Amino acid sequence: MDRYCIPDLPVGVYHRAEETIHRSRFIVTMARVRSPEEAKAFIESIRKEHAHATHNCWAFVAGRPGSTAQVGASDDGEPKGTAGRPMLTVLLHCGVGELAAVVTRYYGGILLGTGGLVRAYQGLVKLGLDSLPTREKENTDVVHLEIEHRFHNLALRLFEQHRATLLEKAFESNVRLTLEVPTETKDALLSVLNEKTGGRCIVRNND
Known part of the structure; x- marks a missing residue:
């Protein structure tokens, strides 16, 4: 197996960042996942933790960086194509493999529009990546x-x-x-x- 970059996070340890955009609170939570099953278990744990959030949108790349063999994404009720797929695009091009991200939104009363949602969800993933600890697999x-x-x-x-x-x-x-x-x-x-x-x-x- 060739070496590549992965999150430097033990099993069960998550990485988080947060930002408020037009009064909506956005929280990105990231974890290392080595399979779609691990990714879905992680996503479900965040959904339970933030059960009262407006949305818990997610994306994961469970394999090597850029590989689409084990990926997934969901808008979780946001307008189609404004959250999960944009998040996945960032993950596929970030150079880090075995990574899942959930962006939780608590709606603040101001509509962001389609473009604003895409920028918000992609921006939260990038914000998380900025401080994500990584290591070579x-x-x-x-x-x-x-x-x-x-x-x-x-x-x-x-x-x-x-x-x-x-x-x-x-x-x-x-x-x-x-x-x-x-x-x-x-x-x-x-x-x-x-x-x-x-x-x-x-x-x-x-x-």
Whole structure:
């Protein structure tokens, strides 16, 4: 996989920016998404958070920058073509992949017109991009681990040291962890985990 730029946001951490335009409050929320399913789950969480907003318009590019293979957009009740598609256009040309954006609008009583809506929704995405933390995506592997509870904090520190991203965590009789780790650091991470846990770190298949 070639390297490309992605949001430097852990799973479940969002990036936000806000602007008031002609008394309407606009909030853009961005997240890293690696599939349309992740994008839709993120969008739904924002819709619930802002359930009383006038609109929650959205767009996502779940793949590499500029790729239209995994994209989506919605005007969410705004006039057709004034929100979702303009937002998607910005995302497709911003040079960042695996990115979703929801622009929430609380109507302030002044109509913006078709052109004004397009400028507002595109402007909010650009505003979010201006301060969005990004990093280069590396070749990575997904690893499934099982460790004893007492090694949980140790494992989290080692993940950070080896640039691994925690994707899922489940507390059962042991702690089950799913992480995305750079291919070049995976062997070193597994080796030090095995050493620090006295061989009690189990690498599992995705079952």
